[in-house]
Amino acid sequence: MEIHNNIVFRSFKEGDYETCREWWKFWWGSFGAEPIRRGFLPKDERCYIIEKDGIPVASTFLILAYDIPGLAWTTYLVSNPKYREKDRRHLIETLIKNVEKEAEKYGVLQLFTVCGDKHMSDIHKNLDWEMAPARHEAFKYLTDNLKKIDKNYGKKS
Numbered sequence: 378m379e380i381h382n383n384i385v386f387r388s389f390k391e392g393d394y395e396t397c398r399e400w401w402k403f404w405w406g407s408f409g410a411e412p413i414r415r416g417f418l419p420k421d422e423r424c425y426i427i428e429k430d431g432i433p434v435a436s437t438f439l440i441l442a443y444d445i446p447g448l449a450w451t452t453y454l455v456s457n458p459k460y461r462e463k464d465r466r467h468l469i470e471t472l473i474k475n476v477e478k479e480a481e482k483y484g485v486l487q488l489f490t491v492c493g494d495k496h497m498s499d500i501h502k503n504l505d506w507e508m509a510p511a512r513h514e515a516f517k518y519l520t521d522n523l524k525k526i527d528k529n530y531g532k533k534s
Contacts, residue, residue: 384468385431386475389424397436400455413453425479427472434460434468439476439483447486451476454490454497470500477504 394415401412418424423439435456442448456469480488490506492498502508 383430384471385426385428386472387426387428389421389426393421393424393426393433393436394418396433397453397455400436400457401453403458404455418453423479425472425476427468427475429460429462429464429468432460433457434465435472437472437476439480441483441485446484449480449483449485449488451480451488451490466496466500470504473500473504 398412401410405412418438419440423441424436425438426436427434435454437451437454440450440452442450451473454469454473456465477488488506490501492501492508498508
């Protein structure tokens with residue numbers, strides 16, 4: 378946990394996943410996307426939150442590549458829709474920079490992410506990320522395996 382000027386960067390604690398679910402519902406619900414299932418996220422120590430004055434502001438996740446230790450992803454970045462202070466963007470940038478430092482601790486050489494909108498693209502570009510167009514990016518849920526994950530976690534997400 379890192380504390381600086383009432384800003385705390387930390388890993389997940391109890392209740393943080395549920396907080397992120399509510400944020401995803403707010404931001405993604407308008408286009409029909411579901412919150413991220415817990416089974417798609419790394420262990421708590423690689424799930425990160427940034428807070429200011431005890432208020433969670435944003436969260437992102439560091440997923441390490443299994444076969445290629447030098448590669449990792451930061452993904453599913455989501456922010457508190459109720460936090461509208463002027464330092465919101467700065468706090469998101471701080472979250473990303475701290476996750477970059479965490480990735481370095483794991484020996485990561487290259488980070489990937491997907492920026493879902495212009496604002497996130499601009500933030501990453503300002504942090505010296507290489508921006509590649511992603512017009513043809515796609516993903517697919519393998520529903521039979523999702524059912525197994527939901528069963529293993531004991532509940533539907």
